[in-house]
Amino acid sequence: MITLEGLSKRYGATTVxxxxxxxxxRNSITAIVGTSGSGKSTLLRMINRLVEPSAGRVLLEGTDxxxxxxxxLRRRIGYVIQGYGLFPHRTxxxxxxxxxxxxxxxxxxxxxxxxxxxxVFQLDPEAYARALPYQLSGGQQQRVGVARxxxxxxxxxxxxxxxxxxxxxIRAKAxxxxxxxxxxxxxxxxxxxxxxxxxxxLGHQVAVMSQGRLLQYDRPAVLLTRPADPLVSRMTGIADxxxxxxxxxxxxxxxxxxxxxxxxxAATASLREVLSELVWHGASxxxxxxxxxxxxxxxxxxxxxxxxxx
Amino acid sequence: xxxxxxxxxxxxxxxLAFLLSPQSFAPWFAPLAPSGAPPIYDQGNxxxxxxxxxxxxxxxxAASTLVAVALGxxxxxxxxxxxxxxxxxxxxxxxxxxxxxxxxxxVPLVGFGERPTLIALFAYGLLPIFENTxxxxxxxxxxxxxxxxxxxxxxxxxxxxxxxxxxxPLILAGIRLSxxxxxxxxxxxxxxxxxxxxxxxxxxxxSNNTAFILQGGLLTGLMAILLYDSLAALERRVCRTVRLD
Numbered sequence: 266m267i268t269l270e271g272l273s274k275r276y277g278a279t280t281v282x283x284x285x286x287x288x289x290x291r292n293s294i295t296a297i298v299g300t301s302g303s304g305k306s307t308l309l310r311m312i313n314r315l316v317e318p319s320a321g322r323v324l325l326e327g328t329d330x331x332x333x334x335x336x337x338l339r340r341r342i343g344y345v346i347q348g349y350g351l352f353p354h355r356t357x358x359x360x361x362x363x364x365x366x367x368x369x370x371x372x373x374x375x376x377x378x379x380x381x382x383x384x385v386f387q388l389d390p391e392a393y394a395r396a397l398p399y400q401l402s403g404g405q406q407q408r409v410g411v412a413r414x415x416x417x418x419x420x421x422x423x424x425x426x427x428x429x430x431x432x433x434x435i436r437a438k439a440x441x442x443x444x445x446x447x448x449x450x451x452x453x454x455x456x457x458x459x460x461x462x463x464x465x466x467l468g469h470q471v472a473v474m475s476q477g478r479l480l481q482y483d484r485p486a487v488l489l490t491r492p493a494d495p496l497v498s499r500m501t502g503i504a505d506x507x508x509x510x511x512x513x514x515x516x517x518x519x520x521x522x523x524x525x526x527x528x529x530x531a532a533t534a535s536l537r538e539v540l541s542e543l544v545w546h547g548a549s550x551x552x553x554x555x556x557x558x559x560x561x562x563x564x565x566x567x568x569x570x571x572x573x574x575x
Numbered sequence: 576x577x578x579x580x581x582x583x584x585x586x587x588x589x590x591l592a593f594l595l596s597p598q599s600f601a602p603w604f605a606p607l608a609p610s611g612a613p614p615i616y617d618q619g620n621x622x623x624x625x626x627x628x629x630x631x632x633x634x635x636x637a638a639s640t641l642v643a644v645a646l647g648x649x650x651x652x653x654x655x656x657x658x659x660x661x662x663x664x665x666x667x668x669x670x671x672x673x674x675x676x677x678x679x680x681x682v683p684l685v686g687f688g689e690r691p692t693l694i695a696l697f698a699y700g701l702l703p704i705f706e707n708t709x710x711x712x713x714x715x716x717x718x719x720x721x722x723x724x725x726x727x728x729x730x731x732x733x734x735x736x737x738x739x740x741x742x743x744p745l746i747l748a749g750i751r752l753s754x755x756x757x758x759x760x761x762x763x764x765x766x767x768x769x770x771x772x773x774x775x776x777x778x779x780x781x782s783n784n785t786a787f788i789l790q791g792g793l794l795t796g797l798m799a800i801l802l803y804d805s806l807a808a809l810e811r812r813v814c815r816t817v818r819l820d
Contacts, residue, residue, distance in 0.1 A: 346721055423725075
């Protein structure tokens, strides 16, 4: 659990982060969203003390982070940045091994961990362990960046616009992978983005920032249905808020009992996708199919629409 | 074998042949020597002179490298940034002061021989190494530095494991430049009795023997070219591993 207490950062007369308090639950993904200059990156960088707060403090599992030297703290916290910052003179394997080496792991343990991570991130160790970063595609570099951050099994992973440089298709895949990784390792992730859709897609909780202040910190659905500030609804978007709300719920979660005729949809599909299917097929109901191929119930247009408003 | 390698080997062969058996080149230089005068320098061993000159240059370059790289590191640290203008001025003075003037100033202080030459070459060689170190360290990609700190490297670990390796191609280029300039400059050391091929050139000037002047210059030039070339090859090897894209 990460607790931010009254965090502020001032540079001279400018206040970049203004008295932000929030709590990040263990094993969750928190997305910090804001326009550029909203102080979101500074807030993130105060968690691993790349920026020292002017006021307030950060607690990691209840312990003040200033109690140990900053560089030791950072070895326990994964960190991924936009552009990834891979060491260009080191191979992929050496890049991933950075923090384990700093921590003094044995060679055999490092080798095993690097291999495991390469496999998790779908990079064949044979082909990629000895490659240099410039030989990788953007998507591969991004994966190596995340693998490097996770190498020493940190409980917390901080990510600053980690998908910013990827094209839409690779980005969607990378976001999917991140959700998998998070489930697999149970890492607590704090992610900074300027993309509200990305925040909604990944964040269990979303923190909306503007001009250094925290406007709202809540579940995505609450940001849509009960925005705390006009700026929040402006950033989440008003025109398609019903569709956004629908995209936060999966068919499996709200399927009605019983069967029906109509197109089959996966239980993992969002209500927005189900609705789109119904519109496409001109049907009024869809049957929901689980991953095992067994029917899970059905959904009608009326039932779906009811989930699209507060 | 490529043409470049052939030219390199030919240059090296020529240099070694001249140094090991200077007399076999006598027929070539005879037309340039005044009648009755020896066509090949005979008041000292050319091989020893060349070796002495190379040693002087290398010692001076080692000292320049040590000081310039250390200064470059110092002024790129947050705590040393205020010394940047001062360091730059000092290093620039070393370059603007002509080595001859440095010799004139230092001889009364440290006497004749190798020492004034070493001092002059040391001062003259600082600038390229310092400026290249500075550029190399300052142009490390910010994302890479941020990642290094974010991973938990201490300032020292970051310098040794990331910044210096990334700056290495440029630092080496600075050392190469400094070395090559100084191979030529070192010949003036012979005016204050430092051992070197300058002795041959000065002997030629004093006795009006163009053959001496030419062979002294030729050997110095060959040394500089070969040194430049082999250091450039070393740099390319380093660049292959330190690839910045």
